[in-house]
Amino acid sequence: MPRMILNHGRYFTGENFELVEGAVVIDDGRIVSIGVKDGDRPDDVEIDLKGASVIPGLMDAHCHLIYRDVADPYDIELRKSIAEATIDAVFNASTLLDCGFTTVRDVGSRGNIGVEVRNAINRGDVRGPRVQPAGRILSAPGGLADFHPSHIFEGRQYPYGLGVQVVGPHEARAEVRRQLKDGVDWIKVGVSGTGFNPLCPAERNGLSEAEFEAVMNEARLQGVPVAAHAESAEAVRAAARLGAQTIEHGIYIDEASVSDMVLNGVTLSPTLSMYRAFAVRGGEMGIPAVIVDQHKRTHARHAESVRLAFESGVPIVAGGDAGLTHFPQGNCAEEAVSYVEIVGMSSRESLRTLTVNVARLLGILDDVGTIDVGKRADLVVIDGDPLGDLSLLQRADLRRYVLLDGEIVAGTAALN
Numbered sequence: 001m002p003r004m005i006l007n008h009g010r011y012f013t014g015e016n017f018e019l020v021e022g023a024v025v026i027d028d029g030r031i032v033s034i035g036v037k038d039g040d041r042p043d044d045v046e047i048d049l050k051g052a053s054v055i056p057g058l059m060d061a062h063c064h065l066i067y068r069d070v071a072d073p074y075d076i077e078l079r080k081s082i083a084e085a086t087i088d089a090v091f092n093a094s095t096l097l098d099c100g101f102t103t104v105r106d107v108g109s110r111g112n113i114g115v116e117v118r119n120a121i122n123r124g125d126v127r128g129p130r131v132q133p134a135g136r137i138l139s140a141p142g143g144l145a146d147f148h149p150s151h152i153f154e155g156r157q158y159p160y161g162l163g164v165q166v167v168g169p170h171e172a173r174a175e176v177r178r179q180l181k182d183g184v185d186w187i188k189v190g191v192s193g194t195g196f197n198p199l200c201p202a203e204r205n206g207l208s209e210a211e212f213e214a215v216m217n218e219a220r221l222q223g224v225p226v227a228a229h230a231e232s233a234e235a236v237r238a239a240a241r242l243g244a245q246t247i248e249h250g251i252y253i254d255e256a257s258v259s260d261m262v263l264n265g266v267t268l269s270p271t272l273s274m275y276r277a278f279a280v281r282g283g284e285m286g287i288p289a290v291i292v293d294q295h296k297r298t299h300a301r302h303a304e305s306v307r308l309a310f311e312s313g314v315p316i317v318a319g320g321d322a323g324l325t326h327f328p329q330g331n332c333a334e335e336a337v338s339y340v341e342i343v344g345m346s347s348r349e350s351l352r353t354l355t356v357n358v359a360r361l362l363g364i365l366d367d368v369g370t371i372d373v374g375k376r377a378d379l380v381v382i383d384g385d386p387l388g389d390l391s392l393l394q395r396a397d398l399r400r401y402v403l404l405d406g407e408i409v410a411g412t413a414a415l416n
């Protein structure tokens with residue numbers, strides 16, 4: 001396989017995005033030199049970047065590959081068959097790559113779609129980013145992912161939902177084992193409600209402590225990480241105390257929970273932009289008023305929580321939770337912009353939430369997440385200075401190349 005030489009580029013290298021200009025040499029998918037070429041080989045393939053910027057491939061820590069044109073829970077679970085949801089997930093995986101996302105964590109799917117899409121991408125059957133999937137969201141009856149009034153299924157569990165309802169610690173443990181058998185990389189658990197579920201708001205607690213503890217214990221025994229959806233103060237406290245690998249959303253973080261997060265190395269995945277966008281533009285984009293109103297009620301508190309966590313040294317990862325009508329797939333880079341505007345991060349700190357912080361969380365920082373010699377060449381080449389203005393990351397017209405594993409897979413110049 002010939003080497004690829006990227007020439008005349010501006011490379012944001014290492015965890016601190018130190019600027020290096022010149023050439024990057026890629027051999028067999030990995031970066032072998034940065035700055036100077038180590039001599040020409042006759043079959044080298046050289047690409048002139050004409051002064052464009054090169055950053056690590058973007059990473060979305062809170063993705064649902066099945067979400068497409070979603071306005072409410074009905075759209076996720078009932079409007080589409082499992083077959084249609086699978087097609088959506090394949091379509092979205094391709095879109096994410098086009099948008100510069102080379103790695104995503106899928107934090108909840110119907111059936112076992114996230115796992116199957118990961119496997120199909122790994123086999124080379126379909127195009128898409130690296131995927132670390134969870135399965136169905138472990139929830140309680142009346143909890144996060146129990147979206148429909150009791151009369152609809154006459155109290156029976158809907159088998160094709162985004163969530164699986166567990167009752168008691170034994171069922172919780174059994175479901176963790178079942179999902180591991182089916183190939184998940186993560187366990188997603190709904191500890192509290194959400195503004196997106198009109199039947200179980202953010203402040204309501206879903207799983208009992210015994211059930212959540214059982215999930216954590218089984219996951220620890222099996223060595224699988226846990227993403228805990230926790231919005232209420234009690235849910236956040238429990239997830240922080242029990243040491244879930246991530247807290248998703250974290251609307252009501254307080255001093256007590258933040259010190260446990262630091263103590264137990266818990267990462268926060270706030271999805272602040274998507275939640276904020278519910279309040280700001282959801283109404284005009286067809287999101288039901290009850291969902292818009294819940295997010296209007298919680299946005300200021302949510303922002304305060306993310307600031308508290310960030311200032312206390314909690315690692316933060318950017319997650320899109322995208323695929324809704326007001327926040328389409330691939331929109332996760334808006335999260336990095338929000339961290340600068342609302343949370344007070346520098347653009348460097350914020351770019352880390354889209355790259356290195358996610359790679360560390362997913363345990364793949366040795367391979368990807370920064371531009372360094374020895375790492376896999378997952379890269380985005382864009383015109384302009386992304387650290388000067390992170391909103392450039394969302395501009396499709398500036399995205400010249402996307403590289404996955406040293407191969408050009410997307411970008412405006414890739415089409416020429």
Ligand SMILES: [Zn+2]
Nearest residue numbers: 062064107321
């Ligand atoms: Zn989500």
